[in-house]
Amino acid sequence: MSKNEKEEHLAIGVDLGGTNIRVALMNKMGQILQEGSRLTEAYKSRDYIIQNMITMIKTVKGDYQIKGIGVGSPGPINQAEGMILDPPNLKSLHQCPIVEMLQSEFRDIPIYLENDANVAALAEARVGAGAGKKSVIYITVSTGIGAGIVIDGKLFVGAQGNAGEIGNMIISERGPQVANLNTGALEALASGTAIERVGRERLGIDGGAKEVFALAMAGDSVALKIVEEVKTYLSIGIANLMHLLNPSIFVIGGGVMQSGEWLLPQLREKTSHLLFPSMRSHLMIEPPMLDHKVGVIGAGLLVFT
Numbered sequence: 001m002s003k004n005e006k007e008e009h010l011a012i013g014v015d016l017g018g019t020n021i022r023v024a025l026m027n028k029m030g031q032i033l034q035e036g037s038r039l040t041e042a043y044k045s046r047d048y049i050i051q052n053m054i055t056m057i058k059t060v061k062g063d064y065q066i067k068g069i070g071v072g073s074p075g076p077i078n079q080a081e082g083m084i085l086d087p088p089n090l091k092s093l094h095q096c097p098i099v100e101m102l103q104s105e106f107r108d109i110p111i112y113l114e115n116d117a118n119v120a121a122l123a124e125a126r127v128g129a130g131a132g133k134k135s136v137i138y139i140t141v142s143t144g145i146g147a148g149i150v151i152d153g154k155l156f157v158g159a160q161g162n163a164g165e166i167g168n169m170i171i172s173e174r175g176p177q178v179a180n181l182n183t184g185a186l187e188a189l190a191s192g193t194a195i196e197r198v199g200r201e202r203l204g205i206d207g208g209a210k211e212v213f214a215l216a217m218a219g220d221s222v223a224l225k226i227v228e229e230v231k232t233y234l235s236i237g238i239a240n241l242m243h244l245l246n247p248s249i250f251v252i253g254g255g256v257m258q259s260g261e262w263l264l265p266q267l268r269e270k271t272s273h274l275l276f277p278s279m280r281s282h283l284m285i286e287p288p289m290l291d292h293k294v295g296v297i298g299a300g301l302l303v304f305t
Helices: 003-009 046-061 098-103 116-127 186-190 192-203 208-217 221-245 255-259 263-272 291-304
Strands: 010-016 020-027 032-039 069-073 111-115 135-141 145-151 154-156 249-253
Touching: 010 046, 010 116, 010 291, 020 046, 020 291, 032 046, 032 291, 046 098, 069 098, 069 116, 069 291, 098 111, 111 116, 111 291, 116 135, 116 145, 116 154, 116 249, 116 291, 135 221, 135 255, 145 186, 145 221, 186 192, 186 221, 192 208, 192 221, 192 255, 208 221, 208 255, 221 249, 221 263, 249 255, 255 291
Parallel strands: 010 069, 069 111, 135 249
Antiparallel strands: 010 020, 020 032, 135 145, 145 154
16 A cells, blocks of 8 residues: 555544543544554543543554544534533543644644544444434443434534534433533433442442343342333433434444343333334334444544545
């Protein structure tokens, strides 16, 4: 491969999560050539986290020439200014000028910033479970909850780039108030963080969503009630989106769904009951095809949009 071909066809994707940072060198078809992963250590300083990211980018880049670097970050973000604003699970990166900080190290390489759910949606819509569909909504249920919307192969990001911030969608006005979220927000009720909190309160456990799901599958009545509540909250959120945007397909991913993949059939059923009867046969809810690499692949694909 010549230098020009490398520049035209290769990019680096960065998936900045509340738990892990993943970085990959990839081509425009979403195929990964080199990759690496480290703990985010979100409790540490902004400079520490960004320097960690820079080191990872340099490692996977090696001597390759690349077309650009795409970064997927929890939202909200200000895409125009290259800023991470105030994601609940990355407090040390609030008001972080991440594009400027990366650009100071990679001066001649274009850098693109996008919401993490949006980049995952882009990946699933182009090369994953939504490939060939006219409209795709990707929902990530992990440390937090967010959504990305792809229509006719292009991201819909809204006027300020914050379309899809469904984690702050109010599901129950009597729900908890957590971090900077609305009282009763979806993320405060059904995210991995929420399940961990409720598991600790009701079961006295510290194993997070994974342990709650394991206990539910073993028949524990308290754990089963927690899981039933999570399904109800998620189905309300999905039904709201179905009525609003009527997408061809929902793709539901994130760490929580990996822990409880058996939730999907029940989630389809509960959501269906909340829709107009004429819409029920058109509801599609599927797991992602790209698994835990969806964010890093989508981030890299930003470079080729």
